[in-house]
Amino acid sequence: MRVKLSALHAAIDFSYTPEELAAKLGDVGIEIESMERAEVTFRDVFVARVVHTAPHPTYHKLQRVDLDLGPRGTTSVCTAATNVREGDIIPVAIPGGRTADGIDIATRMFGPVESFGMLCSWKELGLDGDILSSEEKDGILHLGSGAIVGSPFQEAWPVEDTAFEISVTPDRGDALSVLGLARWIEVLKAREADQPFDMGDIKLPLPSALPHARNDGDLTVTIEDQSLCSSYIGLLIQDVASGLSSHAFRTQLYQLCIRPVSRIVDMTNLCLKQYGQPTHAFDYDRLQEHRIIVRTSLPGETIVTLDGVLRPLEPGTLVIADAAVPVAVAGVMGGLASGVTATTARVVFEIAHFDPRAVARASRHLGIKTDAAYLYERGTDPGLTVSAVPGVLSALVREQCLGSYVSRVASAGIPVPARPPLSLDLDRVNGYLGSDLDAKDIQRLFGYEGIASRVTGTTLSVTPPSFRGDLTSWPEYVEEVVRMEGYNEFPSHAPTLVLRRGSESPLKTLCKQLRQLLVGIGLVESRTVSFVREDTITAMGLPAAPLLLNPLTVDWDALRPTMAVGLAGAAVRNLSRGRDGFASFEIGKTFSAHDQSFDEETKLGVLLVGKWQDANWTTPAVSAGIFVLKGIVESVLRDLHVPCDVVSSNCALLETGASALVSSETTTLGTLGILRHDVGALLGLERDTFYAELSVDALLKNIPTVSFKEFSKFPSIRRDIAVLVDEYVAAGQLQAIIAENGGPLLKTIVVFDSFQGGSLPTGKKSVGFSMEFASPDRTLLGEEVDVLVSSVEDALAIRVGGILRRTRA
């Protein structure tokens, strides 16, 4: 909400600077988001009346304007403005003066005519264009009748002011008006002076009665459900006349930051902004049978709202109806058919109190957000304002000569019953806050806010003022105790808690371990958004991902089923910035949809592209490759003591022949391989990309407990062999044969070499293995190891026709 300091000063006396006010309101929970100071930046601008206008003798685009400056005499200026007529009240900058946009004013000749100044528009006066009407921004600014001719412009228009942008929490609906803010300023003053809250300090008119009404109109109001509308007052105005608002009214709107629309709308806006009471104007003659019925909508009912949209009403929506049809959605928006037009002769103003939930429901269901609905949802005052605003409106009508006068008031609804007092136990309050207040302290604190209380022993009986709809249960009163005592004045201490260790889930621990291992290997962790584009997922050939019903953009309309999209995006970003490699991982949730249910799985994605290790003057660069990726996966699993198999298999997202399944015993952990080139291209990666994705959830189920194993304290013996086999024989198969035949003393088998071509026969490859033999209880003899190696060699020859190429000791 935007409001100016002058509007607050008009409502209550206070001597805080704008900065002090912002800090003090902030301390009670009303945030001043921003503050903007407007200064008088022009000089020698006065209010003038146009006495005479005449065309310029030579310049046909100019006219000569004679001005009356009251006690300052007369003058004349030449102007190109077209909206200046005899009798207009306008601002003029005289020679020696200066405009807000920095133009120095001097006497100037326009052909034979001398011009003694310049007529001003809003821009030359530095006014706030956001709260001026389009007419006011078109050409020279017109001041309404009532501006004193000859006075300095800053006396006629509230230029010098501070505008506040105020933001309140949903429970602070009572602060969404000048009256509400004035009440909180009164609370601040009361607290500082240690005096009870006094509504009498509020200077805004709060009439409790209406002027005498001439009883020649006819309007009936019926409320069908009192729980949805506690009171409804219809104010009938007749002989409505069009015309400009008075100057005083206009400047008041400027202080309230209300942009003028029309006199009727301006009045309703004033009630909303100044009193926090939404009002609505109906065309009386368009209400069937001159009846107003507050009821809920019936099946099949519709309404064309003021914005011209035909809207079906959900049955049960709170509406205002005439004898035939709904004419407004209560508290949200009026209907077009019953709206005020240029030809309206009689107006009914609505002043009512609606149930916040009913308004909220209608506003949400219809998707209409209005200032009125915003206020009603947050709770308006069912007491004071409903009774005072009709008097305020009728006075405005009279002042502004809008209509003849108030001719009839129809009201319905019983007076709002005072809320029953609530009982507050002192021990409960202190036990909740960790404080040591006595009943008198609390009574005093409540007194600052106008909360009535009676003390009986250690119990307080409390009654809130009608505008504090947020006070309904004891913790809310406890909050008021803290608010008045000062949130920051309250004691702070460490709780007395039972000694207990904190724990985290095994999944969380595993994720931490994985991050630590991968970072140790040299990968950078990415965090990418969980959103993906559905089209991308479909094009990647993956099953449907969970879709958002209300995505922010089409690029983010689904939830990621894989980490590949995000990691590829991070890679593209880094490569496009001139890096020649990217090696990263991400751990997080992936999502899948099954009919109407959704699943989440924690996954690890690893992506390598381009250079894996930079070149150095000692070593050449190492490119990312499939065996770098496989090595990363194997190293991580080895460090977690998880046995793993990587078996060639066609997997989603990966190139055929360069795709493998990673599993541990009978559990599938994930996949690794070369990202399909079409998928890479789709994601913006034009080069070979190596990608692995493992399920952390699955991995968690396969983490073994670690226990000590006896290791050999005796030297081991190493034997290398190289076997020539057909090229299609997998290294893994050879390794399995070696493991099977090496006996229990064979401790490790390492592939140290694998090559084809060169001097080798076509269709053959050579694979070199290094075998390490050790015994836990003795030093092995070379001869016994030779026997074992022989049996390995024999097995290789028999099983795969392997020819021994060389043996190294």
Place this chain on the structure above:
Amino acid sequence: MPSTIDEIRTALEKRLTAARDVQDVRNAQIEYLGKKGAVTTLLKQISGVAEDKRRQFGEQVNALKQWAAQAVEQRLSDLSSAECRYDIDFSLPGQLMPTGKKHILTQVEEEVESVFLSMGFDIEEGPEIEQEYYNFEALNIPADHPARDMQDTFYLAPGMLLRTHTSPIQVRTMKREHPPIRMIATGRCYRRDAVDASHTPMFTQVEGLVIDKGITFADLKGVLQEFVGGVFGSSISVKLLPSFFPFVEPGAETAISCPICGSKGCPTCKNSGWIEMGGSGMVHQNVLREVGYDTSIYQGFAFGWGIERIAMIKYGIRDIRMFYDNDLDFLSQF
């Protein structure tokens, strides 16, 4: 400068022993055997010595010269044999080992978690796709409550949404366990906010909850102070301001003294010396009742802060989007 044969011999011996490098020895060589050196000077003096002693003096001086030349050579040889074993150019760069990095948000998250683990808090988790009930109703945010506007929500199906905060984890934990409860939860949350320097539709939250007999508002302040001390350092203080969150009453906004300017006033704290970090308060009676706790026995507090916000304030990061760009120039800084 020594002048007699014995003096010269002693001095040169000392000088050579003290020499630490070749240059030093060469300097000594010049000082003693150079054109104006001490030994050379003596050699020149030979012709001036009385004839009866000239021969003996000449022999002694020549012996000195021979000895000196040999001693210098010896010392040079000793030094160079020691020096030449290595000749490393240390201006060449070392071979840098590949080092990875945890994401800055992970680092902050782990730091926050370790502070709370050390205070005996459990770390709880929950689903990111959440039921409307856990995200809203159970937290005292009924349908049609204006508070729902505070958290514009992504929906996947009627009643199913992306959690807008980590608070549903509170509800799930309370429904599963009996007090005392002392937990935090960290995780991704989603709100339908357009992307700008301070908003992303996805962010990370840390949520805390303590429920037991006699837990007070003063305890909330005490625990937040410990938390802030653990993450930002013990010189940073906590201030509470009135605020509203439907699931707490009294509700408070938590501010910390600005670590960037030391509370002197800077653009980050809008010259106020304080930075708002997140919400907190005493858990609302309706929330406790909803999970079946006896509100006449149990009470407690909750708080929820943004991990991104903590990281931004701690490291002076101005644009929240950077966290999800994964630019190595950014990630490698922390």
